Amino acid sequence: MTSTALVAYGSTYGSTAELARTVGDGLRKTGLLVEVRSADVVRDLTPYSAVVLGGALYSGRWQRDARRFARRHRRALVRLPLWLFSSGPLDSSAAERDIPPPPSVRRLAHRLHARGHVTFGGSLDERADGWVARKIVASGKGGDFRDFEVVAAWAESVARELLSLTSRID
Numbered sequence: 001m002t003s004t005a006l007v008a009y010g011s012t013y014g015s016t017a018e019l020a021r022t023v024g025d026g027l028r029k030t031g032l033l034v035e036v037r038s039a040d041v042v043r044d045l046t047p048y049s050a051v052v053l054g055g056a057l058y059s060g061r062w063q064r065d066a067r068r069f070a071r072r073h074r075r076a077l078v079r080l081p082l083w084l085f086s087s088g089p090l091d092s093s094a095a096e097r098d099i100p101p102p103p104s105v106r107r108l109a110h111r112l113h114a115r116g117h118v119t120f121g122g123s124l125d126e127r128a129d130g131w132v133a134r135k136i137v138a139s140g141k142g143g144d145f146r147d148f149e150v151v152a153a154w155a156e157s158v159a160r161e162l163l164s165l166t167s168r169i170d
């Protein structure tokens with residue numbers, strides 16, 4: 001069976017997009033075909049046999065493109081193997097412990113029967129052009145808290161789970 005996994009992401013300033021590309025690379029390592037796409041450009045999930053959906057956290061909710069993707073594709077998503085990730089904390093907390101999803105993402109995970117969720121550290125720097133973003137960076141609370149090795153390891157664990165699922169189905 002030829003199958004392609006989709007990694008879709010909602011990212012305002014680009015740091016979650018980079019995490020998604022790292023997830024894509026991690027999945028490819030195990031031989032899977034993978035497409036990585038911004039969540040707002042995906043119209044149809046028919047070509048895909050599994051989905052990883054990631055959203056940057058803004059005020060305790062996923063970035064809009066990720067939220068809309070989850071809503072638009074909910075019927076397809078409940079039937080596909082699905083994993084979620086959030087990116088956000090601008091401190092070392094995500095490296096120190098498992099950070100549960102905020103309630104809105106937890107509800108989504110439940111509704112869509114997601115097989116797993118992880119929170120990765122986020123990133124914010126002076127290129128972010130929003131007023132609040134600029135305030136955060138100006139007050140010294142920005143920085144890059146992403147650990148790409150942790151992201152790659154998570155992606156490989158997802159790939160292993162996915163491969164074991166598909167080998168049971170074949």
Ligand SMILES: Cc1cc2nc3c(=O)[nH]c(=O)nc-3n(C[C@H](O)[C@H](O)[C@H](O)COP(=O)(O)O)c2cc1C
Nearest residue numbers: 011012013014015016056058059060088089122123
């Ligand atoms: C206005 C604003 C609100 C944010 N709210 C949260 C939040 O509620 N929880 C969190 O963990 N991170 C929060 N962050 C941090 C972002 O999630 C983090 O910078 C993320 O990496 C941005 O992703 P992006 O570059 O893909 O847009 C916030 C950042 C900004 C600028």
